[in-house]
Amino acid sequence: xxxxxxxxxxxxxxxxxxxxxxxxxGPRAVGELARGLPVSRPAVxxxxxxxxxxxxxxxxxxxxxxxxxxxxxxxxxxRAWLDRxxxxxxxxxxxxxxxxxxxxxxx
Amino acid sequence: xxxxxxxxxxxxxxxxxxxxxxxxxGPRAVGELARGLPVSRPAVxxxxxxxxxxxxxxxxxxxxxxxxxxxxxxxxxxRAWLDRxxxxxxxxxxxxxxxxxxxxxxx
DNA sequence: CGGGTATGTAAGCCACGGCTTACGTTTCGT
DNA sequence: ACGAAACGTAAGCCGTGGCTTACATACCCG
Numbered sequence: 674x675x676x677x678x679x680x681x682x683x684x685x686x687x688x689x690x691x692x693x694x695x696x697x698x699g700p701r702a703v704g705e706l707a708r709g710l711p712v713s714r715p716a717v718x719x720x721x722x723x724x725x726x727x728x729x730x731x732x733x734x735x736x737x738x739x740x741x742x743x744x745x746x747x748x749x750x751x752r753a754w755l756d757r758x759x760x761x762x763x764x765x766x767x768x769x770x771x772x773x774x775x776x777x778x779x780x
Numbered sequence: 781x782x783x784x785x786x787x788x789x790x791x792x793x794x795x796x797x798x799x800x801x802x803x804x805x806g807p808r809a810v811g812e813l814a815r816g817l818p819v820s821r822p823a824v825x826x827x828x829x830x831x832x833x834x835x836x837x838x839x840x841x842x843x844x845x846x847x848x849x850x851x852x853x854x855x856x857x858x859r860a861w862l863d864r865x866x867x868x869x870x871x872x873x874x875x876x877x878x879x880x881x882x883x884x885x886x887x
Numbered sequence: 888c889g890g891g892t893a894t895g896t897a898a899g900c901c902a903c904g905g906c907t908t909a910c911g912t913t914t915c916g917t
Numbered sequence: 918a919c920g921a922a923a924c925g926t927a928a929g930c931c932g933t934g935g936c937t938t939a940c941a942t943a944c945c946c947g
Contacts, residue, residue: 678794685792686935687785697869700876703894716936718895737893737944742876743869752862759859762804762850769807769849793905810924823906825925844914844923 676728680751683727688712689720693743696730700742783835787858790834795819796827800850803837807849 684690692706703721707714721741724730728747732739791797799813810828814821828848831837835854839846 678797681788681792681797685788688935690785690788694865697865697872699872704892712935713937714893715895715938719935722895734943739894743873745870745873748866748869752866755859755862758801758804759855762855763852765804765806766850766852795905811922819905820907821923822908822925826905829925841914846924 676747677751677754679723679727680729680747683723683729684751686720688716689723692717692720693724693729696741696743700740702735702738702740704738706741783854784858784861786830786834787836787854790830790836791858793827795823796830799824799827800831800836803848803850807847809842809845809847811845813848 684693688710691710695701695706695710703718704714706721707717710717721730721732725732725741728750729744730741730747731744732741734740791800795817798817802808802813802817810825811821813828814824817824828837828839832839832848835857836851837848837854838851839848841847
């Protein structure tokens with residue numbers, strides 16, 4: 674999926690990851706998130722857009738404020754990919770290790 | 781760790797991920813990897829450097845060729861972070877869901 | 888209804904990153 | 918020993934992305 678690429682790109686930026694981790698503690702509004710971060714509020718707003726497009730967060734209006742929270746669906750998707758890749762890569766790695774040991778120390 | 785940032789950044793680029801996934805099938809040399817990829821061989825070389833700095837791959841000389849293979853240690857590190865984060869975020873998410881259901885449909 | 892609050896968006900700037908070509912170095916083959 | 922192969926690195930180009938300031942919009946409160 675192109676979704677995976679979006680998720681990886683979204684998680685690659687440190688500031689964006691800071692926003693995301695901060696959101697892991699519970700739902701927050703934009704200004705609330707911006708407070709304590711070394712960037713301006715519009716910057717946070719832009720980061721949230723990227724995270725939303727990647728399916729990592731969801732938002733809903735709450736009066737004049739806009740509350741964001743983590744979307745477990747997006748996070749699960751990327752985790753599933755990592756798990757699948759993990760199995761594949763590890764299998765290939767072990768196969769290579771065994772191939773190296775083939776004539777190294779036979780009983 | 782800054783290591784995590786390097787890993788995320790490394791995995792964010794599509795071409796670099798293509799190299800990495802190709803490496804999951806088994807160890808390969810640089811030119812071998814470049815064949816079939818839409819970029820030049822030096823580009824692949826640069827990508828491999830980034831992946832190596834991120835602890836995602838390791839390399840060893842084999843004659844004139846340089847063989848790269850996946851480093852499971854780096855991959856495990858990022859997976860561990862994702863697992864930890866997954867638990868935390870999911871817990872907060874469920875707590876929020878329960879808080880919403882609090883007065884919604886009580887028996 | 889008027890003022891302050893909370894947010895998204897536009898425009899513009901600047902740095903960084905990915906790609907290519909060109910070059911230098913090491914190793915293999917004959 | 919000499920040419921070719923395989924690779925890393927330097928230099929340079931150009932698009933993209935993150936940040937800021939400025940502006941427009943929706944909402945609450947009195």
